[in-house]
Amino acid sequence: MTAISQPKSSAMNTLGNIWRKGGVLIAFTVLSGVFAVLSPRFLTIDNWLNVLLQTSTIGIVAIGMTFVIVTAGIDLSVGSTVALSGMVAAVAMRAGSPGLIGILVALTVGGLVGLFNGFSITKLGVTPFIATLATLAMGRGLTLAVSNGQTIFSFPDSYNYLGEGEIAGIPVPVIVLLLAFIVAHFVLSRTVFGHGVYAVGGNREAARLAGIHTGRTELLVYVIGGVLCGLSGIILMGRLDAALPTSATGLELNAIAAVVIGGASLFGGKGTMFGTLLGALTIGVLANGLNLLNVSPFWTQFIQGAVIFVAVLSDSLSQRKKN
């Protein structure tokens, strides 16, 4: 507006643009380089498999979150959904269900939670933030109710395989994570549905007038998110061979962070699966590297928060430029 604020805001906009164009790649590379220099153990294959394994739960949830955020939505209920779907499966298996049924139960419960979210948002008109905030609370409450607040242990090997199995020395969760990203990348970038997801987030009214089924697209996005929470829940439980009623608490924060660090805009219409994968890995590398350097976990959390802040700031800045 005034002559004084002009140069400052354009410098900030440039910062926003740089992040958007490849910030996550730069951040990821620089971080990895720094850790590689500081810690000899960082660049070993074992350590990288470890990073990927640690990232798998968040990464799979972040895939669903990417679909949701590209439609300009948000899903705060993912942590509860992961816990609930895993816990219901655990209860079913305790009652004698085989592992395969347990897997189906977990995926179905996740999908149903997503359906509920999608229904409240598209049919009842509740804003995504509020709708999924309510589901977050209800989901956690249900998890505690069905488990009676107890941890359930020991599941069939066929169930735990997704969490603790290995193929040629590579943990199964890592393979699941990478496969899920490849499929999701294809769906978001190449299919009619994926184009619709971008259109709904880019300009909802224009999408509707152009003949896109905006409601159906949005509903499906939350269902996909829910099913992926179920998958994530299976992996989480399998790795521990236990279902905790408090597991995955606060997971939504890291999942949203991965998507936003990956360059997606909370205002919708922008974001890629590749970016989200790098975003999730950046969070994983940060935790791993700081751990190798014996940095206190308190500071780790602070530094993660700071990285998220920079990512969200650049999103707002580039949005401001647009207006």
Next chain:
Amino acid sequence: MPLLTMTNISKRFGAVQALQDVSLTLDAGEVLGIVGENGAGKSTLIKILGGAYFSDTGSIVFDGESITIDHPEYSLSRGISVIYQELSLVPELSVAENLFLGHMPRNVLGGIKHNEVMQRSRTLLERIQLDVSPRQRLADLRIDARQLVEVGKALSRDVRVLVMDEPTSSLNEKEVQHLFSVVRNLKAEGVAVIYISHHLEEVFEICDRVMVLRDGKEVDTRPTTEWTPTQIVEAMVDRPIEDFYPKANVPIGDVVFRADGLSLNDRVQNVSFDIRAGEIVGLGGLPGSGIIETAQIIAGIRRATGGTMTLQGQPYHPQSPHSAIQSQVGYVPEDRKEQGLFLEFSIRRNIALSILSKLSKFGVVNNKSTEAIAQKAIVDYKIKAAGTGAPVKSLSGGNQQKVLLARVGQSDPILMIMNDPTRGIDVGAKVEVYERIGEFVQQGGAVLLLSSELPELIGISDRIVVLRNGQKIADIPRNEFSQNVIMSYAAGTSGGNNE
């Protein structure tokens, strides 16, 4: 000496000269009407008076003193209140809180003086003859009451000049009379009023003098008694219809679309018309006449509450924009940025969006055919762009509009509804849009055209259907077109008797 004198006010926005050397005077206790077509400069003029814009040149004398209006707060402090078309009230607050929005009477500690607020609110409500409690939530009031609260809000600040921009656009006849009686009282108190309206009968009823603006210039200002409605219409629209409306000679074919008794509550009432192959039917009317709603019903955006439609002899009842597109009815919305395009997305993605299912197999979009479609559209629609991958926001307004037309054209419409298809684009691009419309009808397409520019409607339509207050008033063939005739039907100085 006049209360307010504005002399030689000019304002330019980029290449557009919105106002040029406009002058006006206003006496205390006088009502001055300002009329003109969309884009004539009315809103710009009052925004300068209200401090929303700063004029490039010109001077303003208020109360014998030369003033510089550089901020809305300054206008308010001098007793100049502007009520813009978009109401500026807060629905969630009470009537009293709205009346004193931004200047609540406060005590020394900064607390609100509730008793004083209530007392003064009651006095204000009496002045605007509104029988509601000051405690009532604004959102619970009807639209006409809110309009009056807006007037009351202006009065809460010792108003001396009150400007009203289209205050009656959502009021019915009785509510208009209520507003007028409030205005007459203000006039008697010595308040000067500037009244802007499309509705000539209102202007004649309430104004002492009328100023006509056209293309940013003052055409004439006379006492109301020295104007006739016809003279005002002529002054508003009289300009040569430039022959930049290429009008191809297209044979008119069979009926493609027919609306029979179309209704939408009381906003569209029993409207019937048809459109034939090769024909461009203009739909004319003032804001609030129901033309937008009619277009939206046909495009599947709104559901009619009554009447039937047929498309090529088959019953046509679109449930959504999607089903309208499936039935080969295309819609070009009036606001390309908000309703039409995805500015951040590539040209390719924008153009292919409505036909993705045709471009895909098993839900997977074929990138090659999408690219081919976009390449062809760039050539066919003469879109000037770096390539199909360029984001739409990098294009000029005219080229953006062509991208929108290209997308609507992709789904092979037999009927195209175009709502202001050349809004805000330059003359060269307009001519290109007219040429595309011409090609479409030459291939047997049917067009329903809405336009905020009367010359455009007259320039390219074969027939013009005029609506007023939701009803069809006239169906005028091309050889009887004149701006005069259409304007007088639309504004209610001739035809129909439904007032």
